[in-house]
Amino acid sequence: MINFKNTLQKISLLIASVLASSCATSKEIIYFQDEPISAEQNAVMNAEITYKPNDLIFISIGGDADAVAPFNLPAVSYSTSSLSANADLKMPTYLIDKNGNIEYPVLGSVKLGGLTREQATMFLKNQIGAYVKDPVINIRLLNFTITVLGEVKNPGTFTIENERVSLTQALGMAGDLTIYGKRDNVFLIREQGNKKVYTKFDLTKISTITSPNYYLEQNDVLVIEPNPAKIRSASYNQNNGVIISAVGTLATIIAIFLVK
Template sequence: MKKILVLLLIFTLLFSSCMSNKKILYLQGSQNSTNNSNNYEPIIQNDDRLSIRVNTLEIEASFPFNLEGSQNNSGNYRNPINSVNSSNNNSNNSNIGYLVDQKGTIDFPVIGTINVAGFTIDQVKILLKEKLSVYLKDPIVNIQLLNFKVTILGDVASPGIKIFNSNRVTLLDAIGASYDLTIFGKRTNILLIRDFQGVKTFNRIDITKADFVNSPFYYLDQNDVIYIESRKAKVDATALPNLSIIVSVVSFISTLLFLIIKK
């Protein structure tokens, strides 16, 4: 009887401890970690839509270089609820700003065609300032990416397309916009699919480790796809839907036998 009791107790402990904190907690070891990726800037790609505003001390002089309605004054992030249809939420921005065509260029007022794909936003600012200096005195150029979007799939509370009005979006931002991973989402082996100028890469990320903030995948690029794999515990639970009931029964029987033997 004692052997049976020991086996039952071991069985119960194995199931009750299957969800280790080490597999769930984010950024473990963060006290000794430093983020060295503050200089990150996204690279402009084809199909990006840019808001470009030109200002000078002589306000009227800058009018010919600004598209009407090209400035976006909305918040940093659109509501992710019903995010599967979030592309519809961006319809107000679909005809504003400058669309980077398949040649990587935009048509800028007065100046003409400018190649911007493959450059950072700061590099395009410098380029525009040089070209505008011919027409304006001390021009100020502000550039914002209007249609930054990523797709997050798998074991998250709200999968779908997430659209941001920000030039710097992190993996944690995307996870937050998806209302976090479920308890079964595998945090140690997240797949990030990145497509840059037609070249796709497949990258694995462990967000339970604090040093992941220094990886090249902490900041997201336009059109990144994030896939959250399910942990084995969920697969097992799907294959054996009454597992929780079984564990509860075994635990009850173990406790009952322990009380009987103790008497």
């Protein structure tokens, strides 16, 4: 004889445990929950990126047109089709090689790897200043990209135009973490030289914004792990929903008979 009362209790406990395991507390969801940072901790927020191998940069020199002409590569005209009469101008760019160098007109091999934008500007200004009076240097990094993967609304690779992006801005570009993202375990993967460096962020703590890695570098990858509820739900298939619904219906029927 089936003990309906005992069976009903077991089903109720099962449903309750499933519901409890899927719940999240505010401490798992809310960003930056602790005390504000001090003035001394703000210093790290002024960090600048440095140029690396495989960076694609645009450099233009302003000043007297005739004097600066040898230092500016001409824009390249190209068309997307051999049958097209229209052509676009492609601005000249320089690719930093594995040793951090570029080949620059007149100056020859120039090392920009490891320099910030300000340092590279001053370096070129001093070098070209030997030939041109008061040259105006404009440098721009064209392929500053970051990648955000995992539990965000819009994962993907993003190109940054202003050469400066913070961890929180990058997550904002990706549409923020979903409710299933682990906010205390966000991973950063960064290439430094010939090795990869891994950093973990805890977005529930305000101290995250004082991390030396809070401002991202080109080609950084952020990975947001799913929380346990998401992992458990991933193990279910469409049939499990039907089964759970059937179990609920069965529990209701049993309860009706017990009442009678």
